[in-house]
Amino acid sequence: MFIDFLRENKKISILLAVLRVYLGYTWIMAGWGKIASGHFDASGFLQGALAKVTGEHPAVQGWWGVFLENVAIPNVEIFNTLVPWGELLVGIGLLVGCFTKTAVLFGLIMNYSYLFSGTTSTNPQLVLLSMFILVSAVNAGKYGIDGMIMPTLNEKLFANKTREKRAAA
Numbered sequence: 388m389f390i391d392f393l394r395e396n397k398k399i400s401i402l403l404a405v406l407r408v409y410l411g412y413t414w415i416m417a418g419w420g421k422i423a424s425g426h427f428d429a430s431g432f433l434q435g436a437l438a439k440v441t442g443e444h445p446a447v448q449g450w451w452g453v454f455l456e457n458v459a460i461p462n463v464e465i466f467n468t469l470v471p472w473g474e475l476l477v478g479i480g481l482l483v484g485c486f487t488k489t490a491v492l493f494g495l496i497m498n499y500s501y502l503f504s505g506t507t508s509t510n511p512q513l514v515l516l517s518m519f520i521l522v523s524a525v526n527a528g529k530y531g532i533d534g535m536i537m538p539t540l541n542e543k544l545f546a547n548k549t550r551e552k553r554a555a556a
């Protein structure tokens with residue numbers, strides 16, 4: 388019932404838009420800060436995270452350590468680009484409400500990557516707020532670009548499928 392309320396209520400979509408803009412601004416600042424500095428390098432952070440796999444109460448789980456050691460660290464150049472630009476694009480998507488659901492999902496993937504790496508920081512707070520955007524689906528983008536383009540996109544992309552289904556039924 389609460390989920391339906393988040394997904395359908397017109398007044399709550401205004402609140403969701405405010406939340407979306409806040410999250411978008413936060414991601415833009417994080418991404419742009421790294422891009423503008425011109426020397427973002429995740430190597431040190433990743434090595435530090437890998438070191439947290441050991442000990443009596445490891446902050447980083449073994450399987451994530453395997454990922455860091457075999458995927459992230461050897462390909463750090465890719466992550467040095469993917470992370471800042473991913474953060475910026477997620478931020479823009481959320482700020483203007485364009486492909487909101489996809490943007491928030493990629494934002495969550497990044498939040499969890501940082502959490503898995505043993506950094507708490509503002510990540511839990513961003514995750515909790517992002518959940519509201521994710522479960523409220525299109526309602527969060529209603530007062531954004533999604534609200535303008537989604538009805539047309541849905542019609543163009545899915546109209547035939549709906550017709551096919553109806554014809555088959």
Ligand SMILES: COC1=C(OC)C(=O)C(C/C=C(\C)CC/C=C(\C)CC/C=C(\C)CC/C=C(\C)CC/C=C(\C)CC/C=C(\C)CC/C=C(\C)CC/C=C(\C)CC/C=C(\C)CCC=C(C)C)=C(C)C1=O
Pocket residue numbers: 414417428429432459466469470472473474476477479480483485486489490493496497500501502504506507508509510532535536
């Ligand atoms: C507080 O936390 C923390 C941060 O800080 C937030 C940090 O940094 C860091 C620091 C981070 C590091 C040191 C890096 C650590 C690295 C690792 C742990 C390695 C592993 C990392 C990963 C696995 C993450 C990899 C990244 C991914 C998966 C993200 C990829 C993201 C994308 C590809 C972008 C997705 C975005 C989408 C889909 C949205 C796109 C939408 C837009 C861009 C919108 C476009 C809209 C416009 C341009 C507006 C205009 C549009 C119009 C007009 C269209 C209209 C059209 C009409 C027809 C009307 C830490 C630790 C942290 O703890």
